[in-house]
Amino acid sequence: VDKMIDNRRSNAYYFLDKMKKYDNIRVQKEIGESSWFGFALVLTGNLKNKRTGLVKFLRNNNIECRPIVAGNFTRNPVIKYMDYRISGELVNADEIHDHGLFIGNHSSNNNAQVDYFVEVLDSFIKQQ
Numbered sequence: 001v002d003k004m005i006d007n008r009r010s011n012a013y014y015f016l017d018k019m020k021k022y023d024n025i026r027v028q029k030e031i032g033e034s035s036w037f038g039f040a041l042v043l044t045g046n047l048k049n050k051r052t053g054l055v056k057f058l059r060n061n062n063i064e065c066r067p068i069v070a071g072n073f074t075r076n077p078v079i080k081y082m083d084y085r086i087s088g089e090l091v092n093a094d095e096i097h098d099h100g101l102f103i104g105n106h107s108s109n110n111n112a113q114v115d116y117f118v119e120v121l122d123s124f125i126k127q128q
Contacts, residue, residue, distance in 0.1 A: 004107035005035050011110050012036035018118050022125075024048075040068045042100040046128065051099050054124055061120045063103065071097030 012034070019027045024045035030036075043051055058065050070076055072093035074086060103117065 007107050007109060008036040008105050009034075011105050011114065012039065014111050015039050015105070015114050018114055022121075036105050038102050038104045040100060040102050042068075042096065044099070047125070048099055050124075050128060051101060054121075055101060057124045058101075058103075058117075058120060063117055063120060065101045065103050068096045068100040068102045071100070 012030070016027060019025060019041075024043065024047040026042040026044055028034075028040040043049075043054065047054075055065055072090055073079065074084070074090060074093070075097060106113070
């Protein structure tokens with residue numbers, strides 16, 4: 001397990017280095033020591049409302065992605081079966097829900113896959 005986590009951390013540092021060039025994409029920051037099971041991205045600036053298009057573009061290029069955690073869980077249909085209350089607006093949860101996505105990180109070296117992701121991301125951005 002330690003080796004798997006070490007590999008994921010190494011992959012994360014590679015990913016973070018590649019993502020430095022994007023002004024309109026906010027990436028997760030490590031607080032403490034993360035296992036880095038994936039990479040979270042939040043689109044900002046001129047990419048802010050492009051999440052749906054980017055998700056489709058990634059999938060069309062064989063890159064899977066998911067919502068960050070569950071996005072704003074109160075917008076999930078299963079919420080109707082739960083007893084809950086909301087105190088105030090869920091601004092940050094909505095931001096993640098509407099503009100964020102998550103791609104996985106393998107437990108072995110995935111630099112080639114990160115390079116491919118960046119290539120596809122660059123292609124998407126050029127079309128905007």
